[in-house]
Amino acid sequence: MARAATTSDAFNAIAEPQRREILVLLRGGERPVTELARNLGMTQPQASKHLRVLREVGLVRVREAGKQRLYGLDAHGLRPVHEWVGGFEEFWNETFDRLDEYVRDLKQAKQEEPPDDDDQ
Amino acid sequence: MARAATTSDAFNAIAEPQRREILVLLRGGERPVTELARNLGMTQPQASKHLRVLREVGLVRVREAGKQRLYGLDAHGLRPVHEWVGGFEEFWNETFDRLDEYVRDLKQAKQEEPPDDDDQ
DNA sequence: TTGACGCATTCCGATATAGGCATATGATGA
DNA sequence: TCATCATATGCCTATATCGGAATGCGTCAA
Numbered sequence: 001m002a003r004a005a006t007t008s009d010a011f012n013a014i015a016e017p018q019r020r021e022i023l024v025l026l027r028g029g030e031r032p033v034t035e036l037a038r039n040l041g042m043t044q045p046q047a048s049k050h051l052r053v054l055r056e057v058g059l060v061r062v063r064e065a066g067k068q069r070l071y072g073l074d075a076h077g078l079r080p081v082h083e084w085v086g087g088f089e090e091f092w093n094e095t096f097d098r099l100d101e102y103v104r105d106l107k108q109a110k111q112e113e114p115p116d117d118d119d120q
Numbered sequence: 121m122a123r124a125a126t127t128s129d130a131f132n133a134i135a136e137p138q139r140r141e142i143l144v145l146l147r148g149g150e151r152p153v154t155e156l157a158r159n160l161g162m163t164q165p166q167a168s169k170h171l172r173v174l175r176e177v178g179l180v181r182v183r184e185a186g187k188q189r190l191y192g193l194d195a196h197g198l199r200p201v202h203e204w205v206g207g208f209e210e211f212w213n214e215t216f217d218r219l220d221e222y223v224r225d226l227k228q229a230k231q232e233e234p235p236d237d238d239d240q
Numbered sequence: 241t242t243g244a245c246g247c248a249t250t251c252c253g254a255t256a257t258a259g260g261c262a263t264a265t266g267a268t269g270a
Numbered sequence: 271t272c273a274t275c276a277t278a279t280g281c282c283t284a285t286a287t288c289g290g291a292a293t294g295c296g297t298c299a300a
Binding site (some may be wrong): 003006011012014015016017020023024027073076078079081082084085086087088089091092098119 | 123124126131132133135136137140143144191195196197198200201202204205206207208209211212237
């Protein structure tokens, strides 16, 4: 009854801009928490929390290195997202072409009757 | 202090599973609210609310047709999402598979090629 | 005009988020 | 052992979500 948990899937996890930035940074290799925090201008606890979310959905992995914890990218979970969105690829080109036609129809439809479409 | 609004961008809008399903249905063409609701097993108000969000981020457009409102896909807002996620494409095959691949490689070849590992 | 239909909006309650701050946990080195 | 650095976690507040139920509003047909 509230929004789905941020940890419910990759879609929710990457909805947060800061988490996306973390992932981008991690493309450059493993990074300790403090460095991520500093690079993104956030506090350490914030970074840790975001990393926790990313870890729970499996987008990052941790490796212990002495006092530090090196977070690294695990982009596997992004693949389903890419594929889902990719399912619309043909549409974001076509939509524009049809927009003209659509607008034209709109103007016309205001004077004529709307074509009867299937209800149901 | 709360999560970013669902209407803040496409990332947030598509984080909700039901909204994703709506978009998928709309790939088949324009649909009135009631039909969407029925097809997805949700109430009409729920469908309307989700459609409002999708409309506010520009992922769908409405067309008035008599009593009905036909919602249609406008996928070009998904393109940035696709591109952002696509920026990780090379990583979900390589990067941290290292561990898995390493193990697999051990079984296969004990000394094929020295995998160049440079982290950072 | 009335009534039925299609849809949008509002109010409600429950939930969990993100941020700030303080603190607990853990490893390291003297 | 103690002090210190690196992280994680707990608590708090403000906010916006999603779902449900009721209702408002516009359109069409009789």
